[in-house]
Amino acid sequence: MPLIRNINQTDMNPVQMDGVKGASMAVMIGREDHAPHFAMRSFAVEPGGHTPKHQHDYEHEVFVVSGQAQVLLEGQQHDLTAGDTVYVPANELHQFTVPEGASEPFRFLCFVPVEQNCGGPVPGS
Amino acid sequence: MPLIRNINQTDMNPVQMDGVKGASMAVMIGREDHAPHFAMRSFAVEPGGHTPKHQHDYEHEVFVVSGQAQVLLEGQQHDLTAGDTVYVPANELHQFTVPEGASEPFRFLCFVPVEQNCGGPVPGS
Numbered sequence: 001m002p003l004i005r006n007i008n009q010t011d012m013n014p015v016q017m018d019g020v021k022g023a024s025m026a027v028m029i030g031r032e033d034h035a036p037h038f039a040m041r042s043f044a045v046e047p048g049g050h051t052p053k054h055q056h057d058y059e060h061e062v063f064v065v066s067g068q069a070q071v072l073l074e075g076q077q078h079d080l081t082a083g084d085t086v087y088v089p090a091n092e093l094h095q096f097t098v099p100e101g102a103s104e105p106f107r108f109l110c111f112v113p114v115e116q117n118c119g120g121p122v123p124g125s
Numbered sequence: 126m127p128l129i130r131n132i133n134q135t136d137m138n139p140v141q142m143d144g145v146k147g148a149s150m151a152v153m154i155g156r157e158d159h160a161p162h163f164a165m166r167s168f169a170v171e172p173g174g175h176t177p178k179h180q181h182d183y184e185h186e187v188f189v190v191s192g193q194a195q196v197l198l199e200g201q202q203h204d205l206t207a208g209d210t211v212y213v214p215a216n217e218l219h220q221f222t223v224p225e226g227a228s229e230p231f232r233f234l235c236f237v238p239v240e241q242n243c244g245g246p247v248p249g250s
């Protein structure tokens with residue numbers, strides 16, 4: 001059924017994962033909502049925090065809502081700001097890092113397919 | 126390959142479709158970028174404008190970036206504001222409408238799968 005929820009009124013949970021610091025997330029639209037193809041997750045990373053430096057067999061499509069960060073892609077750091085969209089192809093090493101001196105959390109949406117290429121559920125979808 | 130683009134620095138094209146008024150869009154990440162499962166599109170609808178009142182065999186996942194609008198879902202109008210996420214299941218009648226007196230365009234992202242359930246490409250993916 002249709003669903004309307006606001007990212008600012010949805011409880012977020014700490015991301016418990018090796019290599020993560022100061023990150024929290026909420027699944028806004030996902031498998032539990034019967035989304036058939038892809039899931040929308042809302043993330044916040046505190047100043048000085050980061051997502052894991054990793055790669056996996058599914059892609060990310062990212063939208064930067066607010067704040068500042070850097071993303072590691074193809075071995076290089078790229079500055080990110082509100083309105084940026086990022087495509088992280090499958091099997092691409094990536095990490096989002098927020099500067100220690102940032103004035104606010106880095107907020108972004110990260111979309112993933114609900115199934116991995118091998119057919120299992122994508123974690124956090 | 127990875128891709129970083131900003132929605133505020135990307136040219137948008139008028140949406141040429143029956144039932145549309147004052148809407149423009151840009152594919153931020155899509156089939157041409159080899160996105161394998163879903164596409165991210167950026168939309169702007171002018172005050173007094175609207176998207177078509179229609180339904181189709183694939184879902185939408187929507188994020189409201191800025192502005193105000195109403196969305197028709199299940200026969201009712203729902204107010205939308207920045208930070209709202211909307212899940213429009215497949216075959217659900219829907220329309221986004223921006224009030225005539227709105228002070229700014231309504232900006233949103235609309236994600237779609239790249240393939241329809243019957244296997245063909247989703248328009249605008």
